[in-house]
Amino acid sequence: MHDARERYPPPNVHQDTRTKILEVLTDWINDPDPIYWVFWLHGPAGAGKSAILQALAELLSSPEGHVVGSFFFGKGQVKRGSGDYLFSTLAYQLAVNVNGLRDYVDEAMQHNPTLPTKSMEVQLRTLIIEPFQRLETRPSHIQTVIVDGLNECSEDETQESILRLIGDALTEHKLPLRFLIASRPEPHIRDNFDNPSLRRISNRLMLHDDFMAQKDINKYLQHGFADICRKSRFMVHVEMPWPGKDVIDILAQHACGQFIFAATVLKFVGQKFTHPIRQLEIVLRPHPSRAKAFSELDCLYSQILSTHPDPDTLVRVLSTILAFKSPRPAIVIEDILEMEKGEVLVALQGLHSLLQVPHGDIRILHASFRDYLLDRNRSGAFYIDQTTLDAHICTSIFSMTSSWIFKSSKTAPNTKPRGDLSCRPDSHTEGYIRVYLATHLENLHNCLGLNNVAAEFEEQVPNRIEDASSVPFKILYSLIEPISVGQLCYSHFCEGTNQILYPVGSDILRERAEDARGTLESPEEVCRCSSCLLQISSIFQ
Numbered sequence: 001m002h003d004a005r006e007r008y009p010p011p012n013v014h015q016d017t018r019t020k021i022l023e024v025l026t027d028w029i030n031d032p033d034p035i036y037w038v039f040w041l042h043g044p045a046g047a048g049k050s051a052i053l054q055a056l057a058e059l060l061s062s063p064e065g066h067v068v069g070s071f072f073f074g075k076g077q078v079k080r081g082s083g084d085y086l087f088s089t090l091a092y093q094l095a096v097n098v099n100g101l102r103d104y105v106d107e108a109m110q111h112n113p114t115l116p117t118k119s120m121e122v123q124l125r126t127l128i129i130e131p132f133q134r135l136e137t138r139p140s141h142i143q144t145v146i147v148d149g150l151n152e153c154s155e156d157e158t159q160e161s162i163l164r165l166i167g168d169a170l171t172e173h174k175l176p177l178r179f180l181i182a183s184r185p186e187p188h189i190r191d192n193f194d195n196p197s198l199r200r201i202s203n204r205l206m207l208h209d210d211f212m213a214q215k216d217i218n219k220y221l222q223h224g225f226a227d228i229c230r231k232s233r234f235m236v237h238v239e240m241p242w243p244g245k246d247v248i249d250i251l252a253q254h255a256c257g258q259f260i261f262a263a264t265v266l267k268f269v270g271q272k273f274t275h276p277i278r279q280l281e282i283v284l285r286p287h288p289s290r291a292k293a294f295s296e297l298d299c300l301y302s303q304i305l306s307t308h309p310d311p312d313t314l315v316r317v318l319s320t321i322l323a324f325k326s327p328r329p330a331i332v333i334e335d336i337l338e339m340e341k342g343e344v345l346v347a348l349q350g351l352h353s354l355l356q357v358p359h360g361d362i363r364i365l366h367a368s369f370r371d372y373l374l375d376r377n378r379s380g381a382f383y384i385d386q387t388t389l390d391a392h393i394c395t396s397i398f399s400m401t402s403s404w405i406f407k408s409s410k411t412a413p414n415t416k417p418r419g420d421l422s423c424r425p426d427s428h429t430e431g432y433i434r435v436y437l438a439t440h441l442e443n444l445h446n447c448l449g450l451n452n453v454a455a456e457f458e459e460q461v462p463n464r465i466e467d468a469s470s471v472p473f474k475i476l477y478s479l480i481e482p483i484s485v486g487q488l489c490y491s492h493f494c495e496g497t498n499q500i501l502y503p504v505g506s507d508i509l510r511e512r513a514e515d516a517r518g519t520l521e522s523p524e525e526v527c528r529c530s531s532c533l534l535q536i537s538s539i540f541q
Helices: 019-030 049-060 083-097 102-111 120-133 156-171 187-194 213-231 245-255 259-269 276-284 295-306 311-323 330-336 343-347 367-373 376-382 386-409 427-443 448-464 471-480 494-501 506-516 530-540
Strands: 038-042 067-072 143-148 177-183 202-206
Touching (some): 019 038, 019 177, 019 202, 038 187, 049 067, 049 177, 083 120, 083 156, 102 120, 156 177, 156 187, 213 245, 245 259, 259 295, 311 330, 311 343, 311 376, 311 386, 330 343, 330 386, 330 427, 367 376
Parallel strands (some): 038 177, 067 143, 143 177
């Protein structure tokens, strides 16, 4: 329940914030003749869903308002984390708040005192549906029940059962209630709302920038810092307002719509027995204590990631997403990592609250999640080393390219390669390589992994490839064509890239050296490595 001791102090909406979304939901709750009987409010982790529903429960609860029951799930909590207590808790509140219902609920309990231990289906039918059916006079206004944090319920199957039972109660049994449900946009929850039986009676709303989240967070931070200044004896001689508008703007932008980020910052800066100015410096700049500043936020991220059954695959996929110079769809990740079609969506199945996944390009929703992944002290087993990202992409691209060429060139003995394109990368993947491979190579500082791939490529290509004019090679040339001599020939990785690219197309380097001859005086100005000099020295004679 919204006023339960276990949740004290509950999250709540700060004054003068989230006004637009509160207005939308309040209008629906107060509408005497609603089109939809279920309202699904969904959004990423930390977006403030629970605070919004808490505010509505406090503002509109019976007897003055039309909210007659609420249940706030809490992951890991003995009772609030289980669906077994949902309908019995709601039945108690309905018996108290709906005129005439208490007698029928009491009668059901006296007849079978073990009802709270029964299945959710039995509890819903016996304690809620049947008592409503026996009411002689139904409420003139269809009243609202709030269910928050559905994704925090213990099992995915239980979450799905709750939605199915609510849908059946409304459509088949004509239960005179409306349900406001909030959760993260997890795939299995979305799929249930997409089912025809629930879709036709439900509306959905996603928390995003249309509801002025950044503006509200900015206002929330201003009030929060002002409160810290009033309470801290260290701030007596500090010029107000503190901090400046530019700092608050940076923090609000970095929050990316996450109220939990702003709340975590204020909680850390305002800790007792600490100096707010020093605490804020830790938040704004790299510092050994920075991990402590975001411990609450990090627990949320670690909790979400730790449920994944294959953390190694998850880290590989997340590394690729972080390494991309611009967001790309799942098929590009699958091509580059040589995964089966659909594997990326499976790998990211439980991360829809942190990533934009279902349709189009995959992107990280929160800058703070990226910071978490790139900080070893914060992410632990999920840490991603930023210095290796370009090497990761280059190695993966060349490994993918070599695998494709090998597969497409496999032929029977004494026959020419067929140029099979069935395993050719997707057009989105080829487009990314054409545009960004040069940039990844230019940024590359650690070539160990690349050289390992190069050595394997050099060892196998001459034995497997007989026709360098085959279709796969022509496509390979087109992929590396945008790479200039200057971008390609750096001594710290040149040997590796030449081993990969030029055993199958040494003419490319020679052609570019020819183009550069007019502006360069010696081959050393193109590159100093032995393999390049061997190929292009004659051009400058």
